[in-house]
Amino acid sequence: MVKELKRVVITGMGAITPLGNTVDTFWQHIIAGQSGVGWITKFDTTYFKTKFAAEVKGFNPADYFEKNEARKYDLFTQYAVAAADEAIKNAGIDFEKLNRNKIGVIWGSGNGGIQTFQEQVEDFVKGNRRPRFNPYFIPKMIADIPSGVISIRHGLRGLNFSTVSACASSNNAIIDACNYIRLGKADMIITGGSEAPINESSVGGFNASKALSTNNENPQAASRPFDVKRDGFVIGEGAGALIVESLELALRRGATILAEIVxxxxxxxxxxxxxxxxxxxxxxxxxxxxxxxxxxxxxxxxxxxxxxxxxxxxxxxxxxxxxxxxxxxxxxxxxxxxxxxxxxxxxxxxxxxxxxxxxxxxxxxxxxxxxxxxxxxxxxxxxxxxxxxxxxxxxxxxxxxxxxxxxxxxxxxxxxxx
Known part of the structure; x- marks a missing residue:
């Protein structure tokens, strides 16, 4: 018997970006053709070839977490939770009325908690190599934690994992979400990706591989795709979240359907x-x-x-x-x-x-x-x-x-x- 594939739709979105920390703000800046690039504020760039990046501005973890909770998570996980919260609200979801056993989370990140890893290794070396590691070091660092944290936050017991394929990671997460819903393995999946790589390790590493632009004279114009003078990418940070669900469920709960994945x-x-x-x-x-x-x-x-x-x-x-x-x-x-x-x-x-x-x-x-x-x-x-x-x-x-x-x-x- 051939199983009929379900139609897959998107009903909610959330964003934390260099151009705004909501979808609406982000979109207005995108349509206006504005740049989110500026000087790096997260560390001293004196000895770095590239001194600019597309940083998230005005993000306050206290808007999303209790103080003691936020310290458990690397910034890439904080971005993920914030974007997912907006997407859930945007989709008008009441989890109490849904089967949480059939709602999953698939999340993508290429680097995971690279800031946490850098800080812990620095502390280790500065402490004369005495093993004084933070008890949250491993869960803050590993790339799969956002999917776990989002599921715990909302009690979602469906399929749950993360995708890692460098800069294709969150697109692979969306593809997996689409396919699992098509097959009926889940009714709804929170999917997307997050990254917080603006630190010495990432910028230094990408500089060493000659991947980053070094146009420090005009940072906002440094990312110039297809141009004869392009000289590399501008590193950025943030998160995007999508609520992906079967058309059947979306119609049953009266959701606003934003688009279909085909x-x-x-x-x-x-x-x-x-x-x-x-x-x-x-x-x-x-x-x-x-x-x-x-x-x-x-x-x-x-x-x-x-x-x-x-x-x-x-x-x-x-x-x-x-x-x-x-x-x-x-x-x-x-x-x-x-x-x-x-x-x-x-x-x-x-x-x-x-x-x-x-x-x-x-x-x-x-x-x-x-x-x-x-x-x-x-x-x-x-x-x-x-x-x-x-x-x-x-x-x-x-x-x-x-x-x-x-x-x-x-x-x-x-x-x-x-």
Whole structure:
């Protein structure tokens, strides 16, 4: 007997970002083409090549936790809980009226509690290597803790785990959530991703690998996807959360349906530890897989939120892959919103999913900012939505995310039609 797959919809969203700590604030800044980049305030950058980042502003753990509770969690977990709380409220969920055994949490993070790890090792060394570790060291550090904390906070006993695939982590979490609901393994899943990597270890490490922009003369314009002068990504932090549930449950509880997930794709570059395939082979396969899963033609996609981190090889290879997939799709809009948010690493996919869903709902394509001279090989071939947002009816939006190790994750969101 063939089991019929369930339709999967999104009914709530939450965000903690460099451009605002609610979805509405974040979205207004995105549409306005504003940058969330500024000087790093979290540590002394005197000896660092990069002195700027896209930091979250005005986040107060006391708004979400009791004092004694907050100290148990690394900042990436705090961001996760805050975003999830907003998404739950946005979705109008009353857990008392639902079967908590069928509600799960799937969360993504590429780095986990890297700040906690750094602090504990520093304390160990400064203490003449005496083992005086915080009893919460391990749970604060490990990447799976947000999914556990969110489930404990709301008494959710359904499937629960975390995905780790570098910068594709939260998109992989969304894909897993979609597939488990399709199969009837859960009725509802809180999914998304979070990251808090703005510290000496991360910035120093990415500087050493020559991945970060060093445009200290003009930080807000440092992330310039597709531009001939791009010189690396801008590191960011934050979280995005989505309430993903079966259409059946959403209708039964009278939820407002924001969008439908209709296609997911995964692949691997199988090429290099940190670099993308020069021809975008993995990206090409991931997009094709998502289109096949959605049972639609490439010509039906109206908007692609590109991974586009502003690295030389990455941006070029993604546009090559998009060209192979979409050919002469003249009505296709592409935008690179990391030009505004910075690169939120493992949280990028969730935050960019929110952008895709809002773009569908608000009928507007967010801009790519800072790009002045598009690389010659791609100039005039794509509508990169440069400079300002563009009004547009969007039925299908695609979100690409790629991670170190060659991980590829692509999702397709559709405007919901009853």
């Amino acid at each position: 296609g997911t794709g995964m692949a691997a570059d199988a090429y290099h530890l940190t670099g993308t395939h020069p021809e975008g082979e993995g990206a090409y396969l991931g997009m094709l897989d998502a289109l096949e899963d959605a049972a639609i033609a490439a010509s039906q996609i109206d908007y692609v939120n590109a991974h586009a981190t502003s690295t030389h090889m990455g941006d070029g290879s993604e546009l090559k892959a998009i060209s192979r997939v979409f050919g002469e799709n003249n009505h296709l809009n592409i935008s690179a919103t990391k030009s505004m948010t910075g690169h939120l690493l493992g949280a990028a996919g969730a935050v960019e999913a929110i952008i895709c869903i809002k773009a569908i709902d608000e009928k507007i394509v967010p801009p790519t900012i800072n790009t002045e001279v598009v690389e010659a090989a791609f100039a005039g071939r794509f509508n990169l939505t440069l400079g300002k947002a563009q009004a547009k009816e969007i039925n299908y939006a695609m979100s690409n995310t790629f991670g170190f190790g060659g991980h590829i994750a692509t999702t397709i969101f559709k405007k919901y039609y009853p």
